[in-house]
Amino acid sequence: MQPASPAPFLRTLCSLRWLATAGQAVAILFASKVLHMQLPLLALWAGVCALAAFNAVVQWHLPRRSSEPTPATAFGHILVDITVLTWMVGFSGGIANPFGSLFLILIALAALALPRAWSFAVAAAAVLGFATSAVAGIELPAASLPPAQLQRWGSAINFLLSSVVVLLFATRLASSLRTREAELAALRERFTRNEGIVALATHAASVAHELNTPLATLTLLVDDLAEEHHEPSLHEDLHTARMLLEQCRQRVRQLAAPAEQQHAPASVTLGSVIEQWQLVKPTARLHCNADAPLQQRVEPAIAHLLLVLLNNAAEASGLNGSARIDLQLHIDRQQLQGRVRDHGRGFDPAQAALPGKLFNSGKSYGLGVGLALSHATIERLGGKLWMQPADGQGTSVGFSLPVDPQEAP
Template sequence: MPGSSANSFLRSLCMLRWLAIAGQAATVLVASELLDLDLPLGPLWSGIGVLVTFNLYASVQVHRRRSEASNGTAFAHLLVDIVVLTWMLGWSGGIHNPFGLMFLILIALAALALPRGWALAAAMACLIGYLLSGLIGRPLEGHHNPYALIVSGIAASFLISAMVVLYFSTRLAADLRSRERELAALRERFTRNEGIVALATHAAAMAHELNTPLATMTLLADEIAAEVKTDDLRADVALLGQLLALCRERIRNLAVPTEVDLVREVSQWRLVRPTIDLHRTGELPTALRVEPAISHLIQALLNNAADAGEAAGHPRVDLHLEYCDGALDGEVRDHGGGFDPDHSLLPTTSLFNSDKPSGLGVGLALSHATVEQLGGKMTMAPADGGGTRIRFHLPLAYLATRGTGTTL
């Protein structure tokens, strides 16, 4: 349904149908009581009653519906309005009734909201209904000036038609703009995900290629450690061995993803960035194991925060992690120069597009994609005193944890 969903169309029909019921009831009362027209009140009120009953049923069904309604269902609802309008016109003047123009409203609604085939079917049903009302209808009697009555009815029909078309077309235009924004976001997300898949494929290939040279470097580091004599060199070689072990562990995890110890992963980050002053708060279970993607998320945020702080001359990062009620809440705060408030939105789609001279442009984009994939939330805001705060909330109810809480 172009510009609107079938459910939105049905909701609009229900709202417009209540207005039509009120208008029909008022018209019957005015024509019979004030204008003294000879109208068959029984058939007319029965038609209004049928429309009230059907609209109650339609309103309940629309609010209870969880899936998208079909175009056939929308056409069937519109067909009920056509049949009732035919019935009402047939008992109140037929083709001589100026409110026969209401068929044009139903055709316009179908053309705006239904596909071409269903819109043509609705137009054909309206044409048949108009012809039937003309065949079975009888002229209105009891009014001293039939011409003035018809002119008044045409004017009222025009005003009603103008208001209905304006309301419905405005609502459909708003739905169309909303749908276009959703499609644009989906297209951008698809483009980003394509880039992530390509990056993951390349990372897997590089992990396979780097495994051998890292093993050789580890052996060389062990040999050097056996030959060094001074304590300073021995400490440096020990640090080199830890870094090589960390690299090999990361590469093995790329090839065969396994859950990782989050507390240990956070502690190991200091080996990678020893010049950064890391302030950690919050409590985590001592053996909290999470998906590798969560570890990559935290490391990417820490690296971005460290880069921002170093660029501003404040190499400090504040990290808060808390596991509570089956969810991981975290915050990473840097002490850099902050960001432009006019561009404060997270880069949900920009991949390989970095503001840093030596950046690859994948950190925040991959982080946001990870949070999105895990069903979490991520926000970015300026920090008091300068810098940026990035908060995230990840549901981890599926994880089984062991041990007692430990302060980071």
């Protein structure tokens, strides 16, 4: 099993150390006041105070660390616990003290949270501490209870405390490991998707060079047809085809641009993005809020995200016999807030997660690339993307992205 990060381990040690100091203080008071045992109180209270002072310093210093503590630092902390435990057990009966088995708890914690070599070092230190308290320990003084009964009660309390400590640490460690596994799974999925995007971009650049020539030929043919035919309806259709071909040629030139160019791609206005989309989807009825910041300039990645969401909304509405799409755009605190709502059939709430995988489309004619690229754009720009059922019928997809305030209108 992969060892846990030292930082959560040290925080757990701090919590357990406060429990230990409280338990030691209660045990000293109970043994001296209730059982009337003649214990070396000065030495025992000195150990409790030293452990509490050390823990207070550690807890104050941990949040202020600029780097992750190393396993050696965690070993040093456990070494302090072993030293204090040796001191406390040695002055309260030595090996006859039923709480001497607490050395095993420290070994178990180290084995679960530290690398193997450091766990062996903790085990060696614990064995040395136990042997020291056994050899040099002070004999347990007489008490108001018989020695056998005192041993039984001490063993029972020790077992209860050990169970609580192991349960608390094990559950916290298990939760930390589950969180880490979930993060690793998300990173693996993101890596696989991004690897596919890189391969797709490489292939797209090569295909762009091949498409440039036939697109130029088609443009010339459309121009020739427009000169030969002057019917208004046909001429309008040819003009639309010419504009679509020109848009395709611009996209192809962008794909074919050398990757090593130093200048950033030119930004575009939100209004021009919507105009390009309406040219491709002339039958769709887009309803946009009147105060939308259409003059706001955004980078091409954000423009692509908006185009993908609008295309998906148009297709969803069309499958339900509707052509309406609602678009809300506004800027709030340097964040571009957007919401695209279709009037389709909606979706199953159990499948509400937005797909982030390449080539995994829910449409028979889809490539499964649009939303995956959108996810990559959102993650790269530090934004958010979410999906929820719309009021009435349909689906609402929202996004939030940071924008340059200098580009705001």
